[in-house]
Amino acid sequence: MVEWLINRGARRLVLLNRDVADGAKQERLEALRRLGAEIAAHAVDIADQVGVERILGDLSEAGHQLGGIIHTAGVVQDATLGSIKEASELEHALRAKLQGTLILDNASRRFSPDFFVCFSSVSALLGMKGQAAYVAANAAMNRIVEGRNAEGLPGVSIEWGPWAETGMASGLDERLRKRLTDFGLLAIRNREALERLESLCASTGTLTAAPILWRRFCKKQYGQTPAWLTPLSNVQKNPQAANDDEATDPLARLFGPVAPSERSQAIESFLRGEVARVLGIADPDCLPMDEALNQMGFDSLATIEFRNELAKTGIKVSLQKLVMGASIAEIAADTETQVTAAVGGDADGEAVPTAPFLADSAQGYDKSAVIIPRPKPDAPIRLIGFPYAGGGPLVFQRWIDRMPDHIEFGILQMPGRSARLEEGFWMRMEDMVDGIVPEMLPFLKEKPFAFLGFCYGGVQAFEIAQRVRRDHGLEPEHFFVAGGRSPQIYNNDQFAIDVQQFNHETGKSEHELDESAFVEMLKEVNFANNKALFEDPEMRAMMLPIIQADYEINNAYRYGSHPPLDAPITAIGGRIDPYVTGDHIIGWKEHTTKQFKAHFCAGDHFFMEHQIELLTRIVIENLQPVVQRLAAEGERQLAG
Structure with a gap:
């Protein structure tokens, strides 16, 4: 309940409970405070x-x-x-x-x-x-x-x-x-x-x-x-409706003629066909039943298209469930419940509105801080991608199959994104680093790693890199950033310039804008996946608070002072990016004791959505010497 209130804007909460000294409750309260709220608990x-x-x-x-x-x-x-x-x-x-x-x-x-x-x-x-x-x-x-x-x-x-x-x-x-x-x-x-x-x-x-x-x-x-x-007791489905030519329920028309014993298979086959059509796959039978659709190539637009096509047949599927990681098998189970209600009901002659005391299927989703879509145990290095503001693992969907066998690709999954959609999200950089670093550590200790940050994800990755070096003696082998300002650019003078340049009419920073003005601002910067966000009310209601929260972190962040990383830095910028200038990209040079490289390519602020081939090539080429060195070190250890 507290998390729900915080996610809806509550910033000062007072909790009354007979027992607030319990250790588990205190830990939970601290986690909730890191979401950006002031919480007082009274016994x-x-x-x-x-x-x-x-x-x-x-x-x-x-x-x-x-x-x-x-x-x-x-x-x-x-x-x-x-x-x-x-x-x-x-x-x-x-x-x-x-x-x-x-x-x-x-x-x-x-x-x-x-x-x-x-x-x-x-x-x-x-x-x-x-x-x-x-x-x-x-x-x-x-x-x-x-x-x-x-x-x-x-x-x-x-x-x-x-x-x-x-x-x-x-x-x-x-x-x-x-x-x-x-x-x-x-x-x-x-x-x-x-x-x-x-x-x-x-x-x-x-x-x-x-x-x-x-x-x-x-x-x-x-x-x-x-x-x-x-x-109330007389409100029920007519068991004969499925056999009536005038039946108006599309689910009853679609699956009513199918024998109950064959219904599950028919539903699975139908859903496989719909998924294959959206993905442009010729053979629906090759699609796995238990893999999350968002790991099979569904981006936000594909997700909305799939939901809308199912709605035409009478199948209701939650957009939130699809974003969090529903599989064909899970959607098939939900669909079968809906079909049963449409064509007849349970033994008492009633449609069952929900399964009794079943744990939410979202509990089975992968809620790890780092998602490894294609595990490669033998790969000597792990590249971890940090999405842009408001983004989740889907931002890097097209990177997964482009990585060679010697690079294992991981994607940061922050609270409020994908499988963690129901979790509260942070409003301050310090709180974010405090909360996410312990969750990321197991993925950083398993093998050498490199960081890749898009836009705001760049400075996010930088602060996390500094923290894990300071507290745990770990450091990335290489640091990549695309479309992200160097940390020292985050200062009061630049913040005032941003307000003047991008929100002159209101005099407010982005996260302070009302919804309509905020959306217009996103349109102006050509926000990635804007069609899905701007044209679908359900997607908009789900994602806009997350994007606003990330903008708030970004706007409130002020760089302090850190020693430079002992890792090479490669920074990539868009030639017509109005938000991240050439100086902002070159500024990353101050944050490494090793080699620095800068690249500029065609595109605006979200060029990374259209320059995947170029970006993956830059990453693979720059990690190649690291992979060779790690392989040589491994051979020496074996020889010794």
């Missing part, structure tokens, strides 16, 4: 009125405005209604939900927060056997929020179903999980829940967010469908 019970009011008072005295409240605390207490003899037996469950919500409501009124979000439970709507106290606590929370609304105050109470990966339900054993599923209460995955939360934050009243199989629930809970649930 206080939310039902402690004095403690809560003291903390809010301290915020007020410090001049801070309370922007909003999200109340997630809750305690389960097993008890049936008949077993409760004394009011005190309800207290444990009521403290967080009833007392805690009342205290937050009263204490926050003088601050006029913009939002007041409470995490209630679907149990308040449906009831839950053996959880009388918990049901009462959530119902009380709902009423408090509705009371706020009656007074014209913001507030929403969300009756959540069980979350699959976090929260109370995630810790249930398999028996209890199965019991919930048998009752028709399915888990909502974290990503889906956060998407719902974003859409509900500004709402009012009591709202429910829970995937429920209503007919199954009614059968288990009541034996028959009560009148008040009849409209």
Whole structure:
């Protein structure tokens, strides 16, 4: 939840929890602080009125405005209604939900927060056997929020179903999980829940967010469908629709005539054909089922084309999932669930909206800091590519097959990119270096390495190279940069020039621009993959915050002072690059004690997208002496 808030712009957060001293929690807090937020954690019970009011008072005295409240605390207490003899037996469950919500409501009124979000439970709507106290606590929370609304105050109470990966339900054993599923209460995955939360934050009243199989629930809970649930339990797919010539569901028309026993194979064959068409491959059967599409040649435009073509057939696939690394096999499994819903449903005659308590498939993606698309254990050197601002591993997709056997190619995968899309990203260079270096170390210690940085990735690679040399005694064998300013150019005078040159009308740096102005600026510099970013709303919503965050790091960075690298530096610039001039490229000469080379080629700031042949040739030629030296050293070691 904290990471979600930071990713949406929160820069000062106050956390209240009964236990903040736990080592694992402290480590997590430090990691979150490195994302660029100021986080204060207080050990206080939310039902402690004095403690809560003291903390809010301290915020007020410090001049801070309370922007909003999200109340997630809750305690389960097993008890049936008949077993409760004394009011005190309800207290444990009521403290967080009833007392805690009342205290937050009263204490926050003088601050006029913009939002007041409470995490209630679907149990308040449906009831839950053996959880009388918990049901009462959530119902009380709902009423408090509705009371706020009656007074014209913001507030929403969300009756959540069980979350699959976090929260109370995630810790249930398999028996209890199965019991919930048998009752028709399915888990909502974290990503889906956060998407719902974003859409509900500004709402009012009591709202429910829970995937429920209503007919199954009614059968288990009541034996028959009560009148008040009849409209919901009657919403189901017509099992005969797939055989009806007038069926309007394209999935039913496409796969309905296929026998259930042959459906999986038919779906896989269809998807293989679509992938082959997008990639221009003649033989779909040669495509691997388990390899990520973004490792098979899908760039952002191909990804959007694939999603759009599937949408025409009724197949819904998340663009985020494709960007993170979905395979044909994974898409086929999701498609089969959709087809089942379209042509009939499960044994109860209902379409299953989501699989119960399945871990998000994204957990299986490669979330390493360095991706090695084609491992070459015998290669003597590893070249690691650093993408430009907002870029991920796809930036270097066309480099993978161009590397010879003696160069193993790795690609930096920062949080917020590709398989790590759901992770928070950094806003300051120092925080980035602090966070990413420990993740990169295993890849730097395995074998000699070289760095290649595109644009902002150049100075990023430089700061990481300096840190690993200082703290770990490791240094790249060669340092390449394309379209990147030398570090000393990052100073206040140059920053003022940039604002004047590129944002004269607003007087703001790029990351401070509103969305429309920021997009226009990217268009002016011919930002790579601009068609995918500018023309697709889903891609734009996903990627724009990451690009803005990288621009913020770039604009806030100021070079201090480092000793020059003991590695040759090769710098390449574009002849008509308005952002990185010849002086900026030649400036890299100051940062090496070894040989320096400069090359200039046709193109603007993103020339690296169109000069792959030239760039790969420069890299391979300059690494050749290194490879020969390393091979000779290896032979001497064997001889010795």
